[in-house]
Each structure stands twice: as C-alpha cells, then as structure tokens.
Amino acid sequence: MRGQTIALQLGFEVGDTPEFGFRARIPRDDKRLDRTEINMKLGTLLVESRITEADFQKQRPDLVESYRDFTDVFDTELLPRRNGQYVSYQLIRNVLAAHELGLSFTDPLFSKSRCLLPVAAMEK
Numbered sequence: 001m002r003g004q005t006i007a008l009q010l011g012f013e014v015g016d017t018p019e020f021g022f023r024a025r026i027p028r029d030d031k032r033l034d035r036t037e038i039n040m041k042l043g044t045l046l047v048e049s050r051i052t053e054a055d056f057q058k059q060r061p062d063l064v065e066s067y068r069d070f071t072d073v074f075d076t077e078l079l080p081r082r083n084g085q086y087v088s089y090q091l092i093r094n095v096l097a098a099h100e101l102g103l104s105f106t107d108p109l110f111s112k113s114r115c116l117l118p119v120a121a122m123e124k
Helices: 001-010 091-102
Strands: 019-027 032-040 045-047 104-106
Touching: 001 019, 032 091, 045 091, 091 104
Parallel strands: 045 104
Antiparallel strands: 019 032, 032 045
C-alpha cells in the first residue's frame, strides 16, 4: 500500500512501464520545435538521472531565452550562470518539455532549485 501511495504522489501507478530515452519537443518563440531526449518517462513523471554530469551543458542566453515558455516557467534571475551562459541547459529543456506535455519532472540535483516559479504561475 505504501508503494502505491508514493507512486501516485509521484505521478505513476505501480505496474507502469518506464519508457527510457523518451523523446519530447519544446516550442520556441519562432514556432519551431526543439527535440530533446529525457532519460525516462514513468506515467506522468519525466526523470533525468545523469547525476554524474557536473553542469548538464552550458548554453548562451539568446538560445535558452528563445523557448516560448521560458519566462513563464522559470524565475530567470535565479537560474545559475557561468561566464554569462546558463548552466544545466539539458535540465532547463527537460523542465520545459514537462511543462509543454503537462507532466511532472524530477532530477535528484535540480529538484532543490529555487528557480522554478510556483505551479500556479505555470498553468496554461
């Protein structure tokens, strides 16, 4: 029973089959779509598990900020940068993909971040 409760709280049911290498699309301001691969989808939960990567890639601001829902999802002042570039670019893309699909997202390193806006601000 406890396992089922935890599963439901995380957005999946006991017995759901994980989809590894889940492919998602992220809309940009210019109406194009970027593709990204997320480690796993389990029910309504997207999971990133590459915890050995230190920064999950860096990216220049003009590219990161060109995602359609970027400022709706993130408090951009709180997102970490290094040498002017956003760090954790892959995680940013995964959160945007989850937002677009109406799913949840988790990552052991990123989940404690304060750069996400409250859920009410993310509703479409």
